[in-house]
Amino acid sequence: MKYNPVTPKIISELENIVGLKNVITRPEELYVYSRDSTIFEHSPDVVVIPKTAEQVSEILKLANREKIPVVPRGAGTSASGSPIPIMGGIVLDMSRNDKILEIDSHNLTVEVESGVVCDLLNEELAKHGFFFPPDPASSPACTIAGMVANNSAGNMAMKYGTTRDHVLWLEVVLPTGEIIQTGSTTIKSVSQFDLTRLMVGSEGQLGVITKVGLKLTPLPEHHATAFFIFKTVEDAAKAAVRVRSTMTTIPCMLEFLNETTTRAAFDYAGLEYPVGYTIILDFDGAKDTAEADLEAGFKLCEKENPIYKEKAKDAAHRTQLLTARKAALPALARLRPTTCMEDCTVQITKLPQAAKAIEEIPARLGAEDFMDLGNFGHIGDGNMHPTFCFDERIEEQRDVFFKGMDILYEDIILPLGGSVTGEHGIGLIRAKYIDREHGDASVKIMRGIKKLFDPNMILNPGKGKGG
């Protein structure tokens, strides 16, 4: 696909739509929009900061007419390269579209603009006794539309689902400029093809989300939490499988940190415990029930012979443990100049095999001298984040990293019937594995859907499923 350059005339049209101060063209400011949390980099030609769906519509009509690429962006925390404008063009910074519009505690819904930050929404919802459960570790920064576009999830997805399970309706501006509302404000609706679910996880390739209607979830009364440290990765994974496949209650969290991540995260959080493979187990609900569930889960984990086990003493201790878990990536980032966080899922019964094979990647690469491999994540739903720590500035190390990705996905995850992304999306970094995961016929349908929404292929080109 050939795109046209952004000319001074187009910049002046953009200024007419959003106002002079909401158009950025200085290279040093454009650079801020050239990266996410991956190693890819490309600056846009211009950044536009719209406030309303109507402004987004005008911008997209202009871009569609002139065949200029447009990339929507929330907070730019993506771990897939999805908000990087690899073809240049316009970045739409949606952060000014950031109002919580209505919390409806009778119908159990909330209506927000796209750029509302996840933690700020949860702070507001907590005042009403509710929460929005998907809880990515990037929640202090990431936006609701970024979460919708990536179908983000977090510690509690096993029990409460991913972002997709909480979205009722969306206001979306199509690449051709039409504004549509998908879904319904009602809790149930099955009237025709589900455009809401199609938009969720579409990585900014099918439309620009301007408003989101979410379901509300009541805050649980109590959390009961424990953690265990195991000598081997297999023991930790087996404990997780035991809890998931034996208990009739679904834990709220069942999180994992490998030895490298445990060391880094405990050090980061100032926690002093033996170092090994860590599992954090948490149940929520009525106090008696949550404590009884934890007791049952505790006994199951003990069967895999942890070298350390402890129940969280109080809310402060629990917060300390969860803070260490949430800080896994920043903690690993202190080990080497570059951290690349991957995102794979397998069925829970395949966790011990997958987790062990992942631990062996640096040795298979002969890279132990210059590469650390963290691994952590939501082991309770089979989702792990192997994290390569190296130095992207050294070409040889970059090459080894990409070989490590191939081992991870082509030799370990796909042969086990897993998926190359549980919650971070395809973006740039995992695009090469889609054909193998889905097969030619399915990918052809995905490309057809993209073409239907975006005939001139202007929206977030070169990414993921749509090509």
Ligand SMILES: Cc1cc2nc3c(=O)[nH]c(=O)nc-3n(C[C@H](O)[C@H](O)[C@H](O)COP(=O)(O)OP(=O)(O)OC[C@H]3O[C@@H](n4cnc5c(N)ncnc54)[C@H](O)[C@@H]3O)c2cc1C
């Ligand atoms: C430290 C760290 C921890 C993380 N932890 C987690 C985790 O636990 N779970 C998890 O799921 N992810 C995690 N991530 C990945 C990332 O933070 C999430 O995917 C997040 O939801 C992205 O939100 P964002 O606002 O930063 O979106 P961006 O990074 O700006 O964009 C992400 C995608 O959404 C699209 N997009 C953004 N806004 C719109 C819009 N208005 N309309 C249409 N498309 C749009 C973009 O084009 C892009 O394709 C983590 C990242 C970091 C750096």
